[in-house]
Amino acid sequence: MNPIKFNYEYDREIKAGFIGCGAHAFRNVYPTFDYAPVDLVAVCDLNAERAEIYRKRFGAENIYTDYKEMIKQEKLDAVFVVLNFDKEGRPMYPRIVPDLLEAGLPVWMEKPAAYTADEVERMLEVEERSGQFVLVANKRYFYPTFEKAKQIIGLEGFGEPVSINGRYPLTLSPYQEDIATRTGLHWFQDICHPMSGIHYLMGEVKEMCFIEHQPSGNVQALLQFKSGGIGNLQLASTQAPTSPLERFEVIGSNQNVVIDNGMRLIYYKGSKGSGEYGKAPVYIGDDPADGPVLWEPEFSLGQVYNKNLFLQGMVQSVNYFANAVLEGKKIERSTLRDSLHLTKIFDAFKQRSGKWITIG
Structure with a gap:
């Protein structure tokens, strides 16, 4: 920007x-x-x-x-x-x-x-x-952490994004056999939050399968992307309200990038210290500059970058x-067509769990 x-x-x-x-x-x-x-x-x-x-x-x-x-x-x-x-x-x-x-x-x-x-x-x-x-x-199409994570994923050294895992707190209401759908999904429409971030980083979902725990409303969803990548999304309804709200991690070729709590970006790369297994004396890489990188804002200065907006x-x-x-x-x-894809995923969660669902 x-x-x-x-x-x-x-x-x-x-x-x-x-x-x-x-x-x-x-x-x-x-x-x-x-x-x-x-x-x-x-x-x-x-x-x-x-x-x-x-x-x-x-x-x-x-x-x-x-x-x-x-x-x-x-x-x-x-x-x-x-x-x-x-x-x-x-x-x-x-x-x-x-x-x-x-x-x-x-x-x-x-x-x-x-x-x-x-x-x-x-x-x-x-x-x-x-x-x-x-x-x-x-918003996740514009979060600084997601924008920079996408930039990292695009680096030659990162390789193809192979998989992603995410966690976000949402509650899925039970499936009602008599009407063949779910009701009470007002707040579950917030599935667009985690899925927009996943879509931005990994592209469109080809098909998905989810299982649920009731009455907690917790969900585990498996995702197959059109790119060939895979992923999972944990909708942790009962996570502690004091924990970081969300976390996403993308795995490439011997490199990972993590977005934690929406504002902490961690880029894992490089190698540990040399030496054969069981005899390496130092865990820090031979080139300590080629290793994990962590970015997070400071809140001491009157900058715009540390404002919630x-x-x-x-x-x-x-x-x-x-x-x-x-x-x-x-x-x-962040187009209307992007939202069509996200809404198709919301529609998929209205269905009965435990089966693979094609996202058209």
Whole structure:
């Protein structure tokens, strides 16, 4: 990523509208505009009082309670959309995003994109027909640790990424034979978090098989990638809340890269000290500079890189989107088609466990 600029340092900015004035957007999306080429023109929320609070707080000019009126009245270059779930726990983006695309507006939207792959496919049809694009903010496509891990995986010395293992805390509700699916999957839609990171590092999943433990909701999933690589994902519902939330490790050719707790990157390479087995006196390599490398942020300095908005890639995703709009280019990362793949995996977890499932 290029060195960051503050909002007032940009020569060109996109004029943006924002749909949604909720707590998540307040904490994690609106503040990114301080570091991005975004001129917030208008905000929209069903609650006019809340919209007015956000207008004042984040410097917009106008408020609306109807997004169709906003895109009709304002001269916008793009729209940001951060919505809650409906009463059934399903994302509401499929109801709104097509209208924005058909109005000729590129869209930055939060994840998850939809409850079913069919809904994402319908949004894709509109995206392709409109000539616009949608960035779905699956953050691990932009985490600094994941970006650098992908860079390491691409090194000649790393070799082909052979396997990956991951751990993330999610609870899978029991399969219901009478309706041949699962219910209560509102929070399990967060499967897009670990799977977007795995997808970014390993590519698309060809097929998968999972087993579950009930009533805990713990899951072990085996993954076969289209590249030929393999992997497993442990969804550890009952892990200690005090433990690091997540961990991923990719194995190459005598090299490994580990992402621990989202912000610690460890690159294992090199060799141990020379000597035959049982007689080597030193575990440190003959060339101590050619060995494991560990990166983690310090929190003592007033830097932007140790802020959560950067550690979780939120600023990076907004900048990537805004610059694509300014340059008139389509995005290649964190796309709606990427979300289609992730939603197909979510759909697979709705099925009965213990069988291999093809991810189309």
